[in-house]
Amino acid sequence: MYRYYTKGVCSKSILMNIEGDILKDVVFEDGCAGNLIALKHLIEGKSIDNIIDALENIPCKDRGTSCPDQLAKALKIYKKYVYEAE
Numbered sequence: 551m552y553r554y555y556t557k558g559v560c561s562k563s564i565l566m567n568i569e570g571d572i573l574k575d576v577v578f579e580d581g582c583a584g585n586l587i588a589l590k591h592l593i594e595g596k597s598i599d600n601i602i603d604a605l606e607n608i609p610c611k612d613r614g615t616s617c618p619d620q621l622a623k624a625l626k627i628y629k630k631y632v633y634e635a636e
Contacts, residue, residue: 552632554624558615561586564624571598571633573625581617589618598625598633 554564561581567574573594578586593601602622610616615623 552628556620558613559617559620561617564621568628573601578617586617598629601625
């Protein structure tokens with residue numbers, strides 16, 4: 551499991567289980583439960599790059615980020631420092 555601590559959003563962190571470049575499971579700690587459960591079901595089983603492309607730069611209110619955007623940031627960090635380092 552890989553944990554990313556979010557910034558500027560309601561969820562506190564994102565837990566991810568990633569195999570190769572596929573997101574197998576994702577859990578958001580806190581946040582808007584219904585929206586995040588729906589997001590989970592839409593992205594599980596997808597590649598890291600597809601998820602980043604779909605979710606990066608999505609805003610929430612006037613925060614300049616969102617839970618989907620934070621997930622994209624987490625996956626970019628994972629890809630750079632874990633996946634590509636293997």
